[in-house]
Amino acid sequence: MDEIKEEVQPTEVVALVTGSRRGIGLGIAKALATGGFNIVLNGISPPSGAEEAIEKIRSTGCRAEYIQSDISVRADREKLVAKIDGQFGRLDILVNNAGVAPHVRLDILEATEESFDRLININLKGPYFLTQAVANWMIEQKIDDQHRNCKIINISSINAYTASTSRGEYCVSKAGLSMMTALFASRLAEYGIGVYEIRPGIIETDMTVPVKEKYDQLISEGLTPIKRWGTPEDVGRAVLAIAKDYLPFSTGEVINVDGGFHMKTL
Template identity: 40%
Template sequence: MALLVNEKIQEKTINDGLTGKVAIVTGGSRGIGSTIAKMLAKNGVEVVINYNSSKDAAESVIDEIEQFGGKGMAVQADVSNLQEAQSLVEKTKNHFGKIDILINNAGITRDRTLKKLSKDDWDEVINVNLNSVYHTTSSVIQTMIEQQFGRIINISSFIGQGGGFGQTNYAAAKAGLLGFTKSLALETAKDGITVNAVCPGYIETEMVQAIPEKVREQLIAKVPMQRLGTTSEIADAVLFLAKNSYITGQSINVNGGIYM
């Protein structure tokens, strides 16, 4: 009888949807972040889109979410700054009453070989791509512990796993995210919080489309599946992790086979 009760509890936990959950998506105004935000909203999540400077783009995503009946708001914050990240979380809790899901997606590139890499190029990428994750996550973790529920999903990169020419700063930050993910997963597993990472390969975003066509073709030629990934394919992986309650400390590679 006890086993049957436990099975019913487990089934309920596994089948619980995301309706009514509240998520923050950093860097959510465009590219991968905007697709993640819309995917979550279509699954009943109330979404806060964080942006730094792209106000019009962020509000456009919110308009699209509201058009299909979702709920969301856009909040400006430079998450590389601790105080602004804390303010983002407070505004979210004040508006929606809680925070259940954190998608750490904000990121930039400043690609140069190390001999040409300035201290500013190094600091800016580390601050936006790695330090921001500490800022946002440290701001939500106590709330998640108290409510005994949380989903933290960090958008890393295959570059953090295999390296990239001219990307020591970016690779260091994205590799740091993987260590952060595993360590925090160990700390919070007992609190109903899962912490995972998604590692995209080359994805069809504005950033990639801006690369000269010849160079882009060379990148695609390195991918075993011979194409760029889509932002929806990344969002699918994020949605899967947001729904699952028994996966933690893991990295899901969505990369067309470029890193195995």
């Protein structure tokens, strides 16, 4: 998938993309920059390795700042939101993208409580309470200016509904994100804040390196109607459409970015 080429018109609007030092998050950040959004990049590691991405976004004329923060830790989340307020004074778009796979894929009859806790903390509890904090801030911003376009976008997975018994904790965390989308969409509709879920399928990133050969084979055999790996740009384009308010009468909506994997065929 080619990178999006649009003439960028920098604006005041600010988007936070968690887990955007690499992978899908970076694809989302780059796509949003083409739409004129100033970007807060985030990861758990120091910014080294993200300089090129930061410079690329800045070269469009948009602002890009990297804030290191572990979204599973309450104090880190509070500092993240406070820093964005200090540096930008506003937040229009939150993309809950940061997430991890189990260190080891283990059958649910053997998988450990430690891995379950790790995945729930990073993939579900972190985004849940980050969203709570940001939603309260967005409500204040909307009360000050009802024309502000505030959106929250959760990156779940086809594993929100596809059972993979060798990573049950991942599936449970992503199914939880689906309910979280419905909950915040219901609660925030009265303030005009849209909440959406994007379900990526098999996307080529560091996360899928260990299963590359297996999925190469499955895709070639027809696992997905569109016979190719997805890319971070594919997900970025879907996020950009939501952030640009091209789905104004939708909330709690699920968008599959999966090459058609979700369809049942006969």
